[in-house]
Amino acid sequence: MKQNGTTSATQLSKLLKELPTINLDEIGDAHFASGSDTPLREDAFDITDERKIELIEKHFREIMLIMGLDLTDDSLAGTPKRVAKMYVKEIFSGLNPSLKPKPTLFENKYKYGEMLVEKNIQFYSNCEHHFVPIYGLAHVAYISSGKVIGLSKINRIVQYFSKRPQVQERLTVQIAEELKLMLDTQDVAIVMDAKHLCVSSRGVQDTASSTITAHYSGKFKEEKTKDEFLAHIYQSASR
């Protein structure tokens, strides 16, 4: 696959043919989650971002043409390029491990041994089954094992893993696992409360429901600690 960091269109179409086909009639709209790692191809970064943008632009143009859109229209002409750049550089940029936020850790000088809660972290992701947005709030907590993290880094970790095609369950676990690793502690909790546009704007068209996922580990598995965390995030939700 490697060829000076580029993949030819022929190679790409061969590659696409090799992918397993899934019977959508059997799966329907069911959202199923695989492991906690994003299923990435081994050669995911053999081609450059620039090449990816070129290829996605080309293929997205074809999708629009197949739908019958007139790409000579001024309003549509730039869309394939715009979408390609948005995919690679923005909404799916979190696929690239080189963009993972580097932790800034500080010594816990204040000897603060209670939980730290960062709540109402707004995130935008995309459902990997429909490629439409998932958005909502993440609430994260940890108890310091001697290291503390810059507060904005918690937001950045949430954003980084959100910028992938995702299922909410995996997103929740990926953020929790990264925080455990960075902070060198098991005492981490996260609750994510999100709207899925694949549920509200299509399919059952339920605009009222939201999906809550959670991951508790270490001391947060204990009832008392978990209750304290939940009280922090829900007691003044409107603030």
Ligand SMILES: [Zn+2]
């Ligand atoms: Zn979906």
